[in-house]
Amino acid sequence: MFDKTILPSRGLRVVSAAALGIALAVFSAQAFSAQDKYTLRVPNGLAFSDFRGYENWQVVAVSQTEDLLKVMVANPTMIDA
Numbered sequence: 001m002f003d004k005t006i007l008p009s010r011g012l013r014v015v016s017a018a019a020l021g022i023a024l025a026v027f028s029a030q031a032f033s034a035q036d037k038y039t040l041r042v043p044n045g046l047a048f049s050d051f052r053g054y055e056n057w058q059v060v061a062v063s064q065t066e067d068l069l070k071v072m073v074a075n076p077t078m079i080d081a
Helices: 008-034 076-080
Strands: 058-064 069-074
Touching (some): 058 076
Antiparallel strands (some): 058 069
8 A cells, every 4th residue: 555664764763853853942942931131231231130120110201302212211109199
């Protein structure tokens, strides 16, 4: 019925390549998830840890200059005042 036979060594290569691909995907996913955003630094040396806690602040005002878009943010205590 089937004219082409699969050699055991070829099947073994396919299975081992698939296993290697899956293992590589799992390990790379763990490496990316282990990165802490607060350990990152921008090129001039400013660390994201300097801005810890500002993620939850709300935008209060926006202004646009020729070069930039400026945003003023406030924490909940400042907004309630």
